Amino acid sequence: MLLFASADAGDCNARAVSPSVTFPLPAPPFGIVPTQDGCWLFVSMVGGPVSHAGIAGLRRTDGRVELQRWFPVNSLGALGMTLTHDGKLLVIAAGDDVRFLDVARLIAGNGDPALGQLSDGDGAGSVYANITADDKLLFVSDEDQRSITVIDLEKARASGYQSEAAAIIGKIPVGERPIALTFSPDGKTLYTTSEAALPEWKWPKACAPEGSKSAKAKVTSVPEGAVIVVDVARAKANPSEAVVARVPAGCSPERMAIAPAGDRIYVTARDSNAVLVFDTGKLVSDATHARIATMAVVSAPVTVVVIDHGRKVIAGNSNRFGAGNQPLTLTVLDAVEMKTLGQIAVGAIPPEMALSADGHTLFLTNFGSKSLQVMDVDRLPIQ
Numbered sequence: 001m002l003l004f005a006s007a008d009a010g011d012c013n014a015r016a017v018s019p020s021v022t023f024p025l026p027a028p029p030f031g032i033v034p035t036q037d038g039c040w041l042f043v044s045m046v047g048g049p050v051s052h053a054g055i056a057g058l059r060r061t062d063g064r065v066e067l068q069r070w071f072p073v074n075s076l077g078a079l080g081m082t083l084t085h086d087g088k089l090l091v092i093a094a095g096d097d098v099r100f101l102d103v104a105r106l107i108a109g110n111g112d113p114a115l116g117q118l119s120d121g122d123g124a125g126s127v128y129a130n131i132t133a134d135d136k137l138l139f140v141s142d143e144d145q146r147s148i149t150v151i152d153l154e155k156a157r158a159s160g161y162q163s164e165a166a167a168i169i170g171k172i173p174v175g176e177r178p179i180a181l182t183f184s185p186d187g188k189t190l191y192t193t194s195e196a197a198l199p200e201w202k203w204p205k206a207c208a209p210e211g212s213k214s215a216k217a218k219v220t221s222v223p224e225g226a227v228i229v230v231d232v233a234r235a236k237a238n239p240s241e242a243v244v245a246r247v248p249a250g251c252s253p254e255r256m257a258i259a260p261a262g263d264r265i266y267v268t269a270r271d272s273n274a275v276l277v278f279d280t281g282k283l284v285s286d287a288t289h290a291r292i293a294t295m296a297v298v299s300a301p302v303t304v305v306v307i308d309h310g311r312k313v314i315a316g317n318s319n320r321f322g323a324g325n326q327p328l329t330l331t332v333l334d335a336v337e338m339k340t341l342g343q344i345a346v347g348a349i350p351p352e353m354a355l356s357a358d359g360h361t362l363f364l365t366n367f368g369s370k371s372l373q374v375m376d377v378d379r380l381p382i383q
Contacts, residue, residue, distance in 0.1 A: 001320075005349045012039035012060045013358060019379040022347065023065050023372045025056065029365035031081045032354045033090070040107055041065070041363060042090055043372060044078035054078060057106055058372070065374060069109055073099055080128035080352075083133045084153075089115075091138060091259065093126035098140055098151070116161025118168065120149040130181035130190075137236060139190060141178045147171040148178055148192060148230070150239045170239035174228050175246070179217070180256035182265065183232075184280065190230040191265055191280075193253040197223040197246075207251035210271050211321040213343075225253040227267060227290075229283050244283045247291070250276050254302045259310045259335070264292075266313050268301040274332060275301060275315050293338045297331040304354045307362065307377050311335055316350040316364070325349060325368030332382050342382035347371050 027045040034041050055078055057069030072241035073094050080093040081101070082216040090106065092099040097117045105113040120126055125144030127272040131137065131153065133278025149171050156167035175194025182191045197203040203223035227249040235242035253276070257266045267276045275295035295313075303316040313333040319326070332341040348368025355362055355377070362380075364373040375381070 003155055011062060011104070012037055013356065013361065014060075014062060015360075016374065016376050019376045019381040020344070021065075021364055021374050022366075022369075023058075023374070025067070025370050025372055027053065027371060028367045028370050029056075029351075030367060031080050031352045032365050033081045033083050034280070034356055034363060034365050035083070035103075036087055036123070036357050038356045038358065041084075041372070042081060042106075043365060044073075044081055044092065046079060055081075055090070055101065055106070065372065067179070069106055071101065071106060071113055072273065079126070080141070082129045082131055082261065084131055085133055086135055089157075091129050093129045093140055093269065095126060096120070096122055096124050098126060098138070098149075100156070105162070118151065118161060118164050120129060120151075120164075120168065120171075121145055124149070124197065127179050128179050130183065132183065132232065133187050138234070139172075139181050139235070141192065142171070143177045143179065145171070146176060146178070146194075146198070147173055148239075150235050150242075153235075162374070168234065172230055172235055172239045172242050174227050174243065177344065178228070179254055180267070182256045182258050183349075184258070185262040186261070189280075190232055190233055190235065191256060191258070191283075192228045193225060193249060193256055193267060194228060194229065195225045195252045195254070195270075197226055197248075203248065207271060210252055224248040225252055225269070227253065227256075227265070227278060227283065245287060247283055247287045249278075249291075250274060250294075255304050257304045257306045257313065259306055261310065264335075266304055266306065266315075267296075268304045268315055270300045270302060270318070270320065273297055273299060275304060275313060275331075277335075295333050295338055295340065297333075297340075298329055301331070302351055303353045303364075305355055306335070306364065307355060307359065309359075312341070314344075314353065314362070316353060318349050320349070327369070330364070332380060342373070344381055345383065346373055 031044040051150040054072040085162040124142040128141035229245035251271035282290040298317040301315040349367025
């Protein structure tokens with residue numbers, strides 16, 4: 001079956017005949033990271049057999065996406081990932097550890113790509129990672145420790161990824177279950193989410209516990225989660241004092257995407273069934289008025305991405321507490337008029353999206369369907 005239009009030999013970014021093509025994977029996928037040239041996709045796997053817990057390397061060329069590499073990580077599998085901006089290092093959040101893989105070896109299939117690992121604490125629940133544009137600082141969300149670990153990546157490389165004492169600068173205290181790690185365009189600010197406020201913040205109870213009888217009855221017994229603003233320079237010097245603002249962000253805020261200009265962030269509030277829009281200029285100076293819009297989506301949104309030069313936002317409806325692994329949708333939102341444009345049919349429980357460097361291709365992992373979905377941004381199949 002012809003899936004892509006014809007292209008010159010070696011064209012990694014060949015355009016699809018169909019606006020959306022789905023490829024099966026051997027285990028439930030979580031994160032996805034494309035290389036800068038678009039020729040390789042790295043997909044993290046979790047929740048399948050031990051033999052299928054790790055990193056898949058998929059080659060994109062001449063209109064095909066093929067699984068060509070496999071590297072095991074641990075029995076828990078791999079979660080969030082990020083590439084250094086020099087393209088040499090793949091960093092993986094993997095439970096209690098942060099793992100480092102040599103990209104060239106992973107692509108070539110020659111030699112062991114594992115360079116080493118650092119532990120950010122027993123039971124850390126490392127789930128997400130991101131790196132500053134100069135490749136000097138690495139931030140890791142520790143979902144089960146109410147913190148973000150700050151790592152000096154230059155020292156980690158120099159120590160062969162073996163010395164936590166040399167590489168780990170410290171931890172940024174945040175709220176319950178931090179996840180998102182999004183930099184401002186100038187790199188001076190890091191935005192993160194926490195699914196619920198800490199008791200000492202004394203925020204009012206505004207949400208019901210997800211998946212519980214109270215949730216069905218909408219009995220409020222927990223506070224909203226938060227968008228947390230981190231000063232990157234302070235995080236390098238003194239992580240414990242790096243938080244400069246905390247702003248309520250709905251019930252169970254999860255992922256985040258930022259507008260190209262850096263003036264807005266879009267946050268999925270999973271238990272609010274909404275994407276919240278914040279004015280970044282007001283998060284510190286006028287927190288009460290920082291939230292400028294709430295856009296309703298279908299069910300328990302998690303992943304989110306900004307496309308079309310900031311004109312559209314796409315949120316993935318996970319239906320996390322619904323019944324079964326049924327096909328779901330992405331909600332496409334107009335970021336200018338703050339309205340819904342429609343839905344895109346996808347697989348079950350979509351956890352992560354990534355955009356190609358040229359902005360024309362969207363990659364989506366379908367955890368419940370064990371598949372990768374590749375979509376043409378210029379011809380989205382909106383229903």
